Structure formats: structure tokens, C-alpha cells
Amino acid sequence: MSESRRFGARIVPRREALTAAIDALESRRRAVRVDAPLREMIGAFNLAMVYAWLRLSWAAALRPRRDPVVRRNRYDARLGWLFVEDKDSPYGVEARVIPLSEGEGPRLARLQDLGDRVRYRLQTTSHVTLDGLSDDSLFFVILGGRAIPLSPQALRSVLDASGLADSFPWPLNVPRHYWITRALEDGVRLTDLDPFLGHLHDPLPWGPYAARPLSHSASSFRRFATTILKEVGFL
């Protein structure tokens, strides 16, 4: 394979480094009080968003993407599914659904609720501009007096500002590499994981003549996601 055909970074962080980074992030995290002084609230909120995004990216092996891939109403907390369109192009779209491990759906619902309250606070009692933020943004941070969607660049900025950049030296797509590596080590069937990771090839599990319910492979995906979250220190 030529160099130009390589996608992503082939880095799989060591587990100790991962848990140390997550621990460091956890230790900096504070409860977000919407009625706190603005500066304090923004700091806590940004870290909470970064934490939530990192956690979700490890729970669902998401691709980091310039545009926010996870939006409001693109997850179902009751059924535990996430709807993702991370391979959109002007001429087509490759949508997929990803099972959420237990507890992740309600966590996203709480995050959305927090985001709504923060937006209200920002609109009513601050000069922070929200014009760069669409209504369906779920993950956003406040940087430089503007609320912006949480892009990889914004995430790095928050980590820098919190002094955590050194703890996360790896690219943001490492969860995907870690997933595959651990799946190979543990003997987890890659055919069960692959479609949910976005490696779509026929026959799709949601193809027209697929006779196997998604719930079968989804349950093994959820189990594995829980294992990964435990390993890296989120659970």
C-alpha cells in the first residue's frame, strides 16, 4: 500500500498512559454550576464537554471530525443507539447507527440538558456570542468569548488551557485503533464490530436481506465497549 493510501495514525497508546491521562482529566473536572461566576462556569463546562466527548469517542470508537458528528436528537437514550453520518459528501451520505453501552445514552441526555442551560445563561447574562453555534450542536465549548462546536482543534485548545495537553499526546482517532487491537487480542469477532465502526462493506448488517437482527452484534459491541471503558479508566 502506498503512503498516500494510509488513513489515520497507527498509534495504539499503552493502557497505563491512557488511564493516567483519563485520571488527570478526571481530577481537573468540576461539577458545572450554571449559576457560578462566568469564568468559573466556562472552565468547568469546557472540561465537562471535553471529558464527555472523549468518553463517547472511546465508548463508540467515533471518528474525530471537523464538523460535529454527534448532534442533538441523533442519539436515543432509551434504546441506546447513536446515529452518525461521518462520511458525508456532497454526492452521497453513508449513515450508520452505533450501539451505546449502558448508561451512555442517559449521560448524553444529561449533557444536552446541561448545554441548554449553559446556552440560556450565555444568552441572557453574558457577552459570549452564539452565532457560530447551530441549534443542533450537542458538543460545544466557549473559547475566546464565542461558543463554537467542539472540533478536534477546539478540544486541543481546551486541553492546552487546562494544562492537560501533555497527557494526551496521541491523535484523537486512537480509540479506533485501540478498539481493533484489543478486539484482535481478545478474539472478539471483527465482523460484529466492523459495521458499527464505519467500515462498511456488503453485505451490510442493515442491508435489505440481512436475516440477523442488529441486536445480536449490538450486544457484543456494547459488551466490548464496556470492557474498553473500564480498561481506559472511564468506568
Next chain:
Amino acid sequence: MTPHSSSQTVMLPRHWLARAQTVIDATCTDLAPADAAMPRSAFRRLARAVRALPMTAVRVPLAFPPSLLGSLTRLRRKTGVSGEVWEGALRQLFAVLSAAGLAREPRNVDVRGQRRSTAVALDPEAFALLPQLQDLRAQLMHMGAPSNRHEETAVVGAVLGSVVFSGITIPHLSETLVSLERDALEVDIGCLTLPVRGPASCLAFDPPCQQRFALHPVSLLHWGRLLLCRPQDVPESSAPTHPLLPSGWRDPKRLRAALRRTLKAAGFPTWRRFLRTVRIEMLLTAEAPVNVLRRAGGLVTAAAPASDWHRLGWMIADPANASDGGRRTQALTPLDRRTSYDRVARAQIGRVVTALNSDTSGHERSQIAARLERLLKDPQATGPDSAIGRSVVRWAIYLLRRRRYRPNTVRTWLSRISRALHAVDPISSLEDLRDPPRLTAFIEAAIASSAAIESRRAMRTAVRQYLRFLAAQGVQVVAIRWSAQRFLIPTEGRRTALLSPGEIRAVVEMVLRDRADGLALATAILLAGFGGLRRIEVCRLHREDVPRDRRWTVCVRHSKTAAGRRAVALGPVLPPWALAVLERYAAWRTDHCGLDHPHWLLTPEGVPWDPDRLATRIIPILRRVTGKPATFHSLRRAAATWLWVQSVLPSGLELPPDLPNRTV
């Protein structure tokens, strides 16, 4: 309009749209209506996309950014035309707008289809409506009691219930339902037969292509409520048709409007989006994509209802406990209780059990079956009125019409299932058969209702055969793992029934004292006890099956199983005294009955032995002589056991007495 530069102006999107609309209208007036339809459709979609642009002003000429163009080219599937036609329409639209100076013609209008076909369109807007669907489901679950006879509520509930609970998402459901006859709905087995293609179907025009869909119990309740609402609406018997929906609801527009109102209130903008949401939810829960596609009318399969019913069956989620993620069966309503195994069915089965005995001829069995069938078919007759009762009567008819089920078997099975349904914790309706815990509890209780091992085994067999019959008839029955520990019958009681050759000899000597039929009974015992023949095989031996050759070969041609058809060489396994008895009987058979009757084993009256009667005569003697709980089948087991012992016995150990020498 605000001048922006020499070549570009800025205007509000609605002004741009008004001007573009004028240009398109002018273009389309010169075209035939059919040719104008596609540019108009393309423009409508473009207008929708422009309105959705996150900007308050557009620059003219409008450039089509990828986001705008992508949303147009991706719409091909919704338009229902080929990619080529749609691409042509878009190119025409852009050319016209460009000529009018309103837009820049994009360089590349490449309409590409969805990369891969899927059973369900993964539509983010439809996905976002999943919580609304959950609310609608809860609303339908509690949409009034049967006493709520508001017609619109009942009609809308029935249609939406069919979609939400049963997952029937064929696009033109409302149009289909308004033209449906009442017999398309089979309430007793919960089935709805629908034409899945329109009349212009190229697959099947005449007869129309139909598919049967299993209905979820809640959806069935809604249909039942609708039927209850309209007893006054029942047309006279002379009416040519009996529509499923009430007479006022045969107008598709009215039905669509009512559905639209309800869906709007529930948060669904369109019927199509609603169907997509249901399909997505089915995909994400337990349905296989192919089944979702089938229920969306995208796949036509054979009309057998069983093909539509998956193994686990429908479960009713209790919304009160939905938060804990568990799924449980809804408590039975008093209506369900009334539909349990009824008195009429029990009385009919009782009559069958009483009428059947070993002397019942095939003709008499047919007559009993015909009488039961009349009872089921004649609406005037006071037949069983519950689905369970009717199913048992149908099973009785089935058993009576198949001669391979002997009267004893039919009697045993029917009496057992009748007792189980009546006395044991009863299953109330056919829906209970779809509920694994409920059915399992019923089977356990039925087996536990008998104390004796044999009775418990008979009960287990009867229930198993009954469920197998129901499943073959298309009733949805959950798969039961009969080898599970809870259904196993202890086998301790059987070990003591092994008969030794000496005991068999003692029994033979005992029956020989009876001068009337002793010799025939002794022959049957020897055939079973040394040849391993079943009683049905003994009774169905014909003269030509016993040629009395040197090895005393007996040809078993009529057996319980195909593998049972065999030739048994009795000579090597019979001790001399047993051989003598057989010779005596053979001589008697030749002398007294001659060639009149084809059967070999005959009663003193010259008629063939009935297997049940034979067992009834022999079993008491077996038990009295041996003191063991032996049955006729114990003789067959003894033969197999001792043959095996002879083959594996180590040298130096003695065989039991009365066994022939292996070297013979």
C-alpha cells in the same frame, strides 16, 4: 434588492425564490404537463433547500455549495425516478435559472445513488423522532377502554396500532385498508391479509399479490375494539361486501386526514417520516432487516403466516416499567379470561374420549370427526367460542382422521390436554402461547398435575403434540426446549421393570393355561420378549410375513417408524421352549383360520388383535407374575437389553437362564 458589486446583488431568499418561481412557471408553460412535472418537482425541492439555508440573504447569481447540491442529489430515492431522469431534471432547472441570471450552473451535477441498499432508509430526521414514537406507543396502549366507542379513535387506533405495534409499514396502508374486506382480518389467529402491491403491480395482477402479517396483541385489541364499536353498522346479509372499516371510513382522504391530525399532534410531520421512524425502531430493537423490509412491503414472500412469525413471538412491553429496560407481559384483562378453554369444548372432547374404544372403526372415527367439524363451521351450532377451545376441537378432528393414531392414543392425548387446559393453571388465549414464561409455567403445571411417572410422561407428550399441531396450523408458539431439566420426567421407576428371560417364560406359561386365547397371547409375548417387536408390529404381521423358514424370520413391514421395517431372525435368539410355542401357534393358525384372513395373529374368534386390547390382556398378567410395573413395551426393552448383554458379556460370566446359547 441591494447592489453589492457590478455583477452580484444580494436579496432575501424569499425574493430569490419568487423570481425563480416566475422563471420556472414561464418555462413550464411551454412544456407538456408530463414534461413539466419533473422540473417543477426539482424546483420544489430546491426551494425547500434554499429556505433551509442558514443565511438571511443570498447572493445572486446563487452559487450551489456542496451542502445545497448534496441535499438535492441525495433526494433521488424520494423522487421515485431513475437517477438519469432526476439528473436531467436538475440540469434543466439549473440551466433555466442560470439563463435568467439567478444562479450559477454547477459544473458537476452527479446524481449518485445510495452507495449501498439498506432495508431501512437511515434518515436522521426519522431517527430523531424515536422519542415521539415511544410517546405515541404509550398513548395507543392506553387509548381508552373498549367502552370508548368513539369511532374515529377506534379507527385511528387500529391503523396506527398496526403500524406501531405490528410494524406493518407498507406505504399505502390507509388506501389499502379502506378497500379491505372484513375477512382479511383473522382475529382468532391474529393475522391480517393485505395486498402489498397496487393494482398496477407488474408482479401479480390477477390474482392480486397478498401477504399475511401477524398482528401484535395490542394491535389486535385495537382491531377488536373497532369491531366492537360497530355492531349497529353490520350490513345486512344481502350486502355484496363486508368492509373492514366502518362505512364512513371508506374514503381514503378522510382516513388520511384523521391519521395526519393524530400524527401531527404526536410530533410527526408526515406519514412517510412516521413510517420511517417505525422501521428504524424495528431495526434497532429485535427485528431482522429482512423482516422490516417485508413488513414495509418491499419483499413479497409466500402467504404462510408462519413465515412471518419469529421464534420468540410478540411481547408486550409494560410502559410503567419501561425505564428498567425489561420487557414483560401485560396483565390479562377480564376479556382475555373469558376466552379461555370453555365448557362447550370440554364437553365435546369428553364425548370423543367416551366414544372411542378399541372397537371403534375407522368409519365411526370419521363420523365423530365430521360431527365436530359441523360444530365448528355451523354458526348456529353451540360450538366452542374460544380460540383455545376451537383449537382443541380441531386437534381432535385431526387425530380422528389419521388412522395411525390409535384410539388409545387419541383418548389419552385428548383427555390429558383437556384436563390440563381446564384444571391446571390454564392458558387463557392463543396469545399466551407466544409468551415463553407463561407457556413454560403452563407446561410445568400440567406435568406436575399427575403423580405417576407414566401419567406425567403422557401429559408431557400430549401437550407437546398439541403445541406441535398448533404450530403446524400457523399459530405462533414459542419454541420450547423440551430437553430442559424442568420438563424432564424422572426415569427411576423404569429400572425395576427389566424382565428376565425366566420371568418371560413364567408369563408365557401362565397365559398358556388359558385355553381360549392363551396360545396367541404367548406368541405375542415371545415375539416381543425375544424378537423385540412392538405391539403394533405384532398385531400387523401378515401371513406372508411369517414364512416359517429355517431361521424363523419374521418380516416387519408395518412399523411405527420407517427404520422399524426390518426382518427379524427369531431362530437364533429363541430358546427351544419358545420355538416350540411358536410352532404350536403356527400350526394352529394354519389349521383353524386357514387363508381367510391376511393377519397372522388372530383371536379365537378369527379377527386380528387390536394393539390396545392385546396390551390390556397381557399387562395384568405380566405384573402379577413378575411383580414389576411392566408394560407390553417392557418385553421389547428386555429383548434389546439381553441381546446387548449377550454381545458384551465377558467370558467367564454366566448368562441368565433361559437365554439361548449364542452359538446356536
